[in-house]
Every structure is written in structure tokens, then in C-alpha cells.
Amino acid sequence: MVQQLEIQDIYPLSFMQEGMLFHSLLDQESRAYFEQASFTINGSLDTERFQKSLDALIERYDIFRTAFIHKNVAKPRQVVLKRRPIRLQFVDISHLDEAAKEAFVDQFKQDDKKKGFDLQTDPLMRVSILKRAHEQYNCIWSHHHILMDGWCFGIVMKEFLAIYKALGKGRLPYLEPVQPFSKYIKWLMRQDRKEAETFWKTRLSSVKQMTSLPKKSTSSKGTLQQMAFTVSKEQTDGLRKLATNAGATLNTVFQALWGIVLQKINRCDDAVFGSVISGRPSDLDDVEKMVGLFINTIPVRVKSGSYSFSGLVSCLQEETLKAEAYNYYPLYDIQAQSTLKQELFDHIVVFENIPTQREIESLNQADAFDFTVEDFQMEEVTNYGCSIKIIPGSSLYIRINFDIGQYDPAMMKKIELYLRHIIGSVIADPNRQIAQISLLGEETAKEMLYKFNQTESAAPLAPTLNGLFTRRVALSPHLPA
Structure with a gap:
């Protein structure tokens, strides 16, 4: 148990943190919510300065010194410690041949995942440097999702690199004062949960069936396969124009597209799926600068009725704006307001708009560092058998992760065909009635x-x-069809 003198602060968990803690305790072998970033560093790297930069980051943010206490307490609490050092792990593999290096890195990442994290006793972040050759390194940066979301990782990487750069000149950089995560928790505790319950109960009334993608089995094999494809720049521009004309976001346009796919597959005009949202309340000052876990998963309901596609997008955008005031409400309570309960949806859609890649691109264009960062990847696992991630850019990149025990890869390939056809159809005629849109x-x-x-x-x-x-x-x- 944490010694009293080491404690700096104690406060409740956010609703999403409670959910992650629950799933972690329910299935301790699961690696859901294990986040692992990996990237290559090319150039001169000072590992001692790297460690000092990591130390400064941990001292700066309370969340990196937090333990999630759940044993021998009436209700789980997050406990901020005054000190919680994390030692950089360094491994020299430069003596191996290239094939052996690749095998070592892959095995190291797998072993790192298998270790997982004990939310009560472990530091919930690990950073490792594998030296591949003179001035070439692999960095493996892992953390439990309960600490922070993807948006935060962009903030953290930017500040870490600023600290590393300044320490090269023998000083710490000026950084804006930290807005503690506890500020968000206090805001959360003030919200009217009864009002949120009423909103979601009304929003989900009359939902009668789960709109799932076709499954070959309900049994999970615990192995995910990925299918990815790119929407052309011309079509991406067309979708952006469609969003602008409808007074909506590109995310809303994709939600409408996905809702139509589900409706056509399930032969209905009412579809529900899960959506991961940023969860940062606009009425909380400086919330965009906070580091912690803000995201939430909420249901998106797409009812086509007699709408045209552009009309559906406008309607869906209005519904999204209405829901913003209640996006903090925990998913398990939202599900309880529907007749389907936990069968409300079985997959999630994520529109990923996080700054990590942009920060890395800015770093590589600057002359202030002795290295460049390449091949950045973030690997994450959820407790859903299927997740669809949309990564915006000059061209939309769509990545579908699915459990091969539940879903047939051939069926997922059809999903790509369906999406491509519908995208072409709505760009050609945004006023086409939903009933007139076909899958192929x-x-x-x-x-x-x-x-x-x-x-x-x-x-x-x-x-x-x-x-x-x-x-x-x-x-x-x-x-x-």
C-alpha cells in the first residue's frame, strides 16, 4: 500500500477510467487499453538527456505519478504520488544482423505487451530504447490508456522534445503552467447526471435491433486482423465540400456513410454504432492543454427516414451538437437507458484527429535536433471485436481492425466496396434519397x-x-447484397 508521506493528492476516477479499471480487473489477461507507440530515431541520441527529459515530464504532470487504488477501499480512487520515477530501459542490439534485429524488436514489443500493467502498484508508463546501429534507435513508449488519450500523447511528445532540446543547452524550457487533471474531475462531479440520463433515454427510445456487421461466429479468437484502404484525394475533397455545404464536419459525413452501410446490410432505416469522442468540455478553461483521460464512447443513432444524404448529414450534425452537453455520461449508464442494454452496439468508429504525427513532422523540418523521428506507429487494443478508424489528411485513410474469430476477412473486403460505392454516389448527387442508395x-x-x-x-x-x-x-x- 502507498505510504501516506508519499501522497500528494487523492480524487475520484473519471467515468471512463472507472470503466477501464472494471475491464482490467474482470479480465486480467486481457491487453485491452494497452497503448504502445513505436518509432525510429535516426541521428545522435543522448540517452542521459533522454532520461532527464522523461524525469522532467513525470514531475510536470500528476497523472504520470498516479496509482489507481481499488483494494481495501470503499470506492476506487486515483492517488497522486509525490515521486514515481520511471527508468529508461536501454538495450544494444547493434551486433545482430538485420533479420535478427527485426525479430528482436518484434519480440520485445510482444513481451512488453504481455507484461501489461498492474494499475495499483506499477508505474503506468514504460519507455525503452533499442540501439540498432550507430545513430539509429528504436523507441518503444508504452502506457495504460487509463492515464491519457491520443490527443494527450501529442501534447506529451511536443513537450518532451522541447525539454530534450533545452537540456542540450543546459537549461529547462519555459512551458505554460500545467492545468491538472483534477480540475476536470471536479467539473465532472458537478454535472447533472439525472438530466443526462433523461437525454439519452429519449435519444435511444424505440431502438429495436442491434445493427451489426455480418459475423461468422460470436466466439472471439483474441487475434485481430487489419484491413486498410485510402479514399482518393478527389473524393476526400468531395466529402469535405459536402460537409461544408451541409454545415457539418467531415466526421459527421463519415458517420452518415457508416450508418447507411449498416442500414442496408441489416435491411432497416435505423442504425446505431459506437463513436469515440474527445470528451473535452468546451466550458472548461484550458481543457485542450490538460493531460489525462477525457475520451468517452457514446452511441450514434442514424435514422434515414425520407432524408436525402445532405439532409441526413445536416440532421446528424444537429443531433451531435445537442448531445455535446451530455457526452461525459458513462457508456454503461447510457446503455442502461435503452431496451437493448449491452446489445446496443458491438463495434466502434473512431475519427482520429490527434496532433502526434504533426508534432513529429514539425520536428523533422526543424534544424534544432540532431535526429529525425520516422515510422511512428501507435498500437492500441479495445474490448470490441471490430473498430473502424478514420485518419484525416489530404486523403482519408480508413483502417478496420477485426477479430478473425468473429468476422470473415472476405466480408470486410465487401465493406470497402460498399463504402467506396456509396461515397461515389453521394458525391455525384448529395440530394439523392437514402432509399435510392445501393450498396453496390x-x-x-x-x-x-x-x-x-x-x-x-x-x-x-x-x-x-x-x-x-x-x-x-x-x-x-x-x-x-
Whole structure:
């Protein structure tokens, strides 16, 4: 147990932190919410200065000195310690050949994940440097998601690099005063949970079915596969223009697209899926500068009705703005307001707009450092069998992670085809009615149905597309078009 003299502050957990703690205790072998960033450093690196920069960062932010106490207490608390050093781990692998280096790095990352974190006793961040060659290093920077979200990691990296740069001149940099995470917790405790409960109960009334992607099984294999594709720059520009004309964000446009995909697959006009939001309240001063866990997962409901696509986007944007005041409400309480409870949705959509990559690009363009940072990757695991991540840029990059025990890779490939076709359709005609939007173009549908029918033995091909479709539905009524 933490010694009393080491304690600086004690306060409650945020709702999302409570949820992560619950899942961590429920399945201690799970690596959900384990965050692992990795990148390559090319150039001269001073490991002693790296350690001092890390020390300064930990001293600056309370959250990095926090333990999550859950044993022998009436209710879990986060306890900020006065000191909680984290030692940089350094491993020299420069003597290995290239194949052995790659194998060592991959195994090191896997072993790091297997260690996990004990939320009550462990420092919840680990940083390792693997020296590959003269002036070439791999950095593995891991932390538990309960500490901070992706937006925070961008803040942390920027300040860490500023500290490292200044220490090279024998001083610490000037940084703006820290806004403690406890300030957000106090704001959270003041919110009217009864009002939020009423809002979500009304928002989710009459939801009758889960709108899931087709599954081959409900059993998880615990192994994720990734499928990724890029939307062309021309189409990305088209979606941005559509968003501007509808008075909406690009995120809202994608939510409308995804809602339509789910509706068409499930043969309905009302779809619900999970969305990960930043969770930073606009009425809390300097919240964008705070480091901690602010994100939340909330349901997004897309009802097409008689809307055109542009009309649906405008409506969805209005609904998003109404929900902002209640986005702090915990997901488990939101689910309790629906008739489906935990069956409200089974996958999440994340529109990732975090500054880490931008900070790294700025670093590489500056002359102030003796190194560049390349190949930045952030690996994270959730407790959902499927997650869809949209990464904005000049072209949209879409990444789908899915459990291979539950989802068929061939089906996920169809999802890409569906999205591409619908994107082309709504850019060509934003005023097209949702009911008139199909999952596939006529030629693609005809080709796919022809291939399906080649596996059938005796029956001749139907002479028309409508006949092909009718016959295929009769044979496999649950297969999406």
C-alpha cells in the first residue's frame, strides 16, 4: 500500500477510467487499453538527456505519478504520488544482423505487451530504447490508456522534445503552467447526471435491433486482423465540400456513410454504432492543454427516414451538437437507458484527429535536433471485436481492425466496396434519397452475383439482374447484397 508521506493528492476516477479499471480487473489477461507507440530515431541520441527529459515530464504532470487504488477501499480512487520515477530501459542490439534485429524488436514489443500493467502498484508508463546501429534507435513508449488519450500523447511528445532540446543547452524550457487533471474531475462531479440520463433515454427510445456487421461466429479468437484502404484525394475533397455545404464536419459525413452501410446490410432505416469522442468540455478553461483521460464512447443513432444524404448529414450534425452537453455520461449508464442494454452496439468508429504525427513532422523540418523521428506507429487494443478508424489528411485513410474469430476477412473486403460505392454516389448527387442508395453499383452487383451462381450446380442463370438478385436472396436470405 502507498505510504501516506508519499501522497500528494487523492480524487475520484473519471467515468471512463472507472470503466477501464472494471475491464482490467474482470479480465486480467486481457491487453485491452494497452497503448504502445513505436518509432525510429535516426541521428545522435543522448540517452542521459533522454532520461532527464522523461524525469522532467513525470514531475510536470500528476497523472504520470498516479496509482489507481481499488483494494481495501470503499470506492476506487486515483492517488497522486509525490515521486514515481520511471527508468529508461536501454538495450544494444547493434551486433545482430538485420533479420535478427527485426525479430528482436518484434519480440520485445510482444513481451512488453504481455507484461501489461498492474494499475495499483506499477508505474503506468514504460519507455525503452533499442540501439540498432550507430545513430539509429528504436523507441518503444508504452502506457495504460487509463492515464491519457491520443490527443494527450501529442501534447506529451511536443513537450518532451522541447525539454530534450533545452537540456542540450543546459537549461529547462519555459512551458505554460500545467492545468491538472483534477480540475476536470471536479467539473465532472458537478454535472447533472439525472438530466443526462433523461437525454439519452429519449435519444435511444424505440431502438429495436442491434445493427451489426455480418459475423461468422460470436466466439472471439483474441487475434485481430487489419484491413486498410485510402479514399482518393478527389473524393476526400468531395466529402469535405459536402460537409461544408451541409454545415457539418467531415466526421459527421463519415458517420452518415457508416450508418447507411449498416442500414442496408441489416435491411432497416435505423442504425446505431459506437463513436469515440474527445470528451473535452468546451466550458472548461484550458481543457485542450490538460493531460489525462477525457475520451468517452457514446452511441450514434442514424435514422434515414425520407432524408436525402445532405439532409441526413445536416440532421446528424444537429443531433451531435445537442448531445455535446451530455457526452461525459458513462457508456454503461447510457446503455442502461435503452431496451437493448449491452446489445446496443458491438463495434466502434473512431475519427482520429490527434496532433502526434504533426508534432513529429514539425520536428523533422526543424534544424534544432540532431535526429529525425520516422515510422511512428501507435498500437492500441479495445474490448470490441471490430473498430473502424478514420485518419484525416489530404486523403482519408480508413483502417478496420477485426477479430478473425468473429468476422470473415472476405466480408470486410465487401465493406470497402460498399463504402467506396456509396461515397461515389453521394458525391455525384448529395440530394439523392437514402432509399435510392445501393450498396453496390449495378455492374459490380451483377459480377458478384454471377460468381455466386457459378458455385451452384444445375439451375440456369436468371436472365436479368433482378432475377439473379431474387434467386440469390432466396438461397441465402442473410447475405448482404
